[in-house]
Amino acid sequence: ILNVEQSPQSLHVQEGDSTNFTCSFPSSNFYALHWYRWETAKSPEALFVMTLNGDEKKKGRISATLNTKEGYSYLYIKGSQPEDSATYLCASFGRGAQKLVFGQGTRLTINP
């Protein structure tokens, strides 16, 4: 089973500041990397699916990069807003597998 690690586990950021956090995954047999946003009392929602080394994705103030050779992805949030408060999950899909393996998430709290 793949071991997907996220850091930090939790993060408090002042409104307006930018922030980033990390997802590490085994680089061998990599196939795809998913990012999900999970607000309290709701269900996870997909942000990005990334497959190629060097891939960059952007959605509004949120962006992500992917390094498949060293096995990490960064998620960036620019100019944090209170509505960005959520848990951000990454999940890796290994070649030959038919399922995602999720990290434990980074819980982000934006202080007004």
Place this chain on the structure above:
Amino acid sequence: NAGVTQTPKFQVLKTGQSMTLQCAQDMNHNSMYWYRQDPGMGLRLIYYSASEGTTDKGEVPNGYNVSRLNKREFSLRLESAAPSQTSVYFCASSSGTSYNEQFFGPGTRLTVL
């Protein structure tokens, strides 16, 4: 278009009771999944169905069974509930497997006393 629906939303069971969690999707997705979410553990895969007619074990299958009734529906059964199965259960679906995002249902909060 309801997406992924789950029933019930809440359930309390006594140890040893059985129950089935229902999941349905209306997006014509091939793949469906059952996860459980526990504090500090993230999402852990219980069972999945890559396509209609197939099911496979995930990371934590013990104590559970599944049925892919048709392309739309994927149910999770607890034959003899245990307190360790107290959790929030999420069903998800995707059109394929690796490249396709998963869509999650609203979750079922299960308490086993």
